[in-house]
Amino acid sequence: MLSSHLWIPLTLVAAFGQTLRNTLQRGLIAEVGTVGATHVRFLYGLPFGILLCVVVFAATGTKPFVPSLSFFAWTALGGVAQALATGLMLAAMRTKTFLVAIAYTKAEPIEIAILAMLVLGEVPTPWLVGAILVATAGVMIMSWPKQGTTEGTLRPAALGIASGGLFGLSSVGFKGGIIASGLGFLPAASITLMTGLAIQTVLLSLYLIATDRGALSKLLKAWRVSMPAGAIGAGASQLWFFAFALEPVAHVRTLGLVEILFSAAVSRTLMKQMASPREIFGIVLLLAGVVGVLNG
Template sequence: MLTDWLWVVFTLIASAAQTARNSMQKELTTTLGTAGATHVRFLYGLPFSILFLMGISLVEGSPANVLDWTYLGWTAGGGLAQILATGLMLAAMRTHSFVVTITYTKIEPVLVLMFAAIFLNELPTPVAMAGVFITTAGVMLMSWPSKGSGNGWLVTTCLGLGAGAGFAVSATFYRGGILSLPEGSFVLNASTTLAVALAIQSAVILLYLVVFDRRVLVELARSWRASLPAGFLGALASQFWFFAFAIQSASLVRALALVEILFAQVVSRRIFRQISTKREVAGTLLVVGGVLIILLAAT
């Protein structure tokens, strides 16, 4: 069936859009700070997700499904985990190179395997577990401190791996939310979940900013021209992630998403002029090989 392979296309498009959005967010940290740049993808992504949902609903001639508390629990949990993960990722980018940070977060497929087994009963195979060990070895190689590096490497590693764990929880819970909806179009169910998740995230962020940090809220409003493209790319990437989650297991989708590391390599070299060390390249290759094994094991 066509849908058996559509998730691959969706994942590749989402990875490319996410890499572009990440680079834009990194640039925004210089004017908005880590917290402000973190909020951009949610606050400025929400209007686009609503437009996506309205367009899909209009084309299909069907309204969004009725939402229950189980669905809202899955989606809210995924949304809150994503906020935390995004903040940790951007903080890590300020302590090390763009590509290394992205690679640290790619421990996520390993964690998705575990979380999917616990929450969704999607159990990994022995071959997939072998991929887990190889991927972990790659991350350890990249995070091993060089001479004279001080303690900065430990901060970057903790932030990057923390972000990966948050994204793993988020992916697992989003798939759980989509699967909890009544039977219907996977396109409509995925779009509904994206809009609901961003609405919850935006409400939480706005409440926090109004109470604790109104200065950042003002800066976010002032930087709308620079923030809109990042918001659009964030919504576009999420739209295709959710399409993939609707028709394939979260662990398989996030494993294939490792191609983002290759995109990050290009961005790091051409835009940020950052050069990877031999150890970082070797670690990246190990991570790529490990997650590809997970991918092959799941097919």
């Protein structure tokens, strides 16, 4: 009974950790650029991903793992999609407030529900579909531009929505990798995370070497401020993956919309960006949708 509800606290803590990581990454954009800031979660997350995997395999007595082609393909899909999604999200943050930029990405659960149904065979119930729509509507209301401030909104909106779609695709890819591993939920989640981080680190490092070695050099020199983002990101991702292994991805990512509440708190306390009455109404809808998911 406990294991059937374990995904809920895992998801909540993961969403909070993701908010902290996004905040740290956002602060690095000016110093190392958008691609460099994107690479922080992978380059500095990989050592922690390896450590987590070693600890989990040792604690569960799991034998050495030989990845199949299917496992590698699913995980590579998740890794590439997540890297692109992170870059688009950070680009959106450069032109809009932290809260609104995050909100634009949160059409993701609808896209995930469709992808998971088509690709993984995870068919949502009518109740879950309704809860996802209500929660997403709340996020969209929160992110809708104020009257007279539509100028310059189209680009961050497009970046954020595209980012959300790619985050959805990455969740489906990682869930496919977890299933293809054939392991128990703990080692399956850990090996998928480690493999995904390794793929992302190699690809983005090669990209920066080819296009912007200066950004990579700055990123390596900024290890003191980058290491916390990598550690928090790896920890949050590990919890997301544990939750994916236990529950359909549409459930997990819809509950993960509570990240927008954490982002609102960050905006208010760290960036002095106050929530408007409209945004508060959106929060109420979001919470109603989350409650629907938990009771679906």
